[in-house]
Amino acid sequence: MRHSLPVVATLCLGVCLGQAQANDSAVFPLERKADSAQAGAEGFFEGQHLSGTTRNWYAREHSTRGALWRYTAGDGSRRETHSRTNWVQGTVLDYGSGFTQGTVGIAVEAALYNAVALERGRAKVTGPNNRTLTHRDGEVVDQWSKAGLANVKARISNTTLTAGRQAIDTPVLATIGNRALPSSFQGVSLNSSEFEQLSFELGTFDRVSPRTEQGLRGFRSEYAAIGVETDRVSLFGVNYRPTAALSTSLFAAKVEDFWNQYYFDASHALTDGDDWSLVTTLKYYKTVDEGRRVLGPIDNDTYSLDFSLAYQAHTFGLAWQQVLGDEYFDYLNETNGIYLANSLFSDYNGPNEKSLQFSYVLDLAPYGVPGLKLNAYTARGWGIDGTHYKGTGYDVRGMDGEHHAEWSVGATYAVQSGALKNTTVRATYTAHRASRGQADGSLDEFRLVTTVPFDIL
Secondary structure, three states, rough: OOOOHHHHHHHHHHHHHHHHHHHOOOOOOOOOOOOHHHOOOOOOOOOOEEEEEEEEEEEEEOOOOOOOEEEEEOOOOOOOOOOOEEEEEEEEEEEEEHHHHHHHEEEEEEEEEEEEEEEOOOHHHHOOOOOEEEEOOOEEEOOEEEEEEEEEEEOOOOOEEEEEEEEEOOOOOOOOOOOOOOOOEEEEEEEEEEOOHHHHHEEEEEEEOOOOOOOOOEEEEEEOOOOOOOOEEEEEEEOOOEEEEEEEEEEEEOOOOOOOEEEEEEEEEEOOOOOOEEEEEEEEEEEOEEEEEOOOOOOOEEEEEEEEEEEEEOOOOOOOOEEEEEOOOEOOOOOOOOOOOOOOOOOOOOOOOOEEEEEEEEOHHHHHHOEEEEEEEEEEEEEEEEEOOOOOOOOOOEEEEEEEEEEEEEEEEOOOOOOOOOOOEEEEEEEEEOOOOOOOOEEEEEEEEEEHHHHHH
16 A cells, blocks of 8 residues: 555546646746836835734534543642633734835835733633643733734845745645634745746744744644654745646655655646536645654655535535555644645544545525635544554554544635625534544534734725
């Protein structure tokens, strides 16, 4: 089975390329862009803006089997609980200047992050966790702030160099925004889009600003059983769209003394006017140990293949995902560096795990309710086997034939007009059930998130 991945990837890429040639044989020429973003610079003050968002983030979880959480009571004792509730109001105030005019444009960006804990009970929050900021003893921090973004940008033509605390979105390192506040990273990045249909990304980072922490810290693994950090993550990537129907990406990242990770994706869109479309996407990660190998030996191939069929107001999804390796498919904590199709409530990334997902989305705009979408999915993972693991970084040897499943229903509404235009309200209910050796546990979660954008300047 370990050698089946290249065959799957080759077949999928061949199908995508074949469909692209059959439906749009014109390959885009590699040409420089006629327009320069810097040539249109408005000026430092003329192009400035001050805007932001405020997000009300509520989540309640309940374990259906054993107690999953512990909290420190007022007398200092540790107690178990079957449920936890987190409720936080997070506000981002974002200032960005325009670029100065001239051959080299200079701009700055600064964002203030503020969080207010609306649920403050120790037994309810069960801190510390990555949802509500608490002291070490579990006492909730009522309100806190930090500089979420603070950087300087230099731009020539369509190439921008950014230095400082910033947001970034790549398959190997990405800002994660699924809490009241997002994460960000400290470092230097370069984004270049001088060519039509082709862009490059380059970056090196030494600190992460976590979603629910006030300070900066080194990078940690999401799934390792040992609490080690690294001070350097470097990446390089290329995004290329050879035809109107086909887009591809290729990225490489070095996480110092953890791993080298390589990523490839290809996505093909087949469409017939406005009625229907079929999108086929392959995503593949290769991860191997690096440097001092503080997480032990790593040799992991993980891929997902998904199909999304949209017909008028309906979208149906089918996704297959497989891990080929005796350890977890791993990524960095406080990042969204996992672009796999079955990264849901669970990541379905256990050693040698196979998973399948079915999904459905209904857009109610054609039925007279623009802005409202309903969605549902079910996913199952099986064959988790860590008994052949030889390393020391992951706690997986006890996993032998583990399995789990989840289902979820949700609704999202985006306000279409008025003072609250673009405000979104998202409600989801998810149930996850797992065998005893699977790490995510058996629990239900209800989540309600309201995000309100605003402009000041």
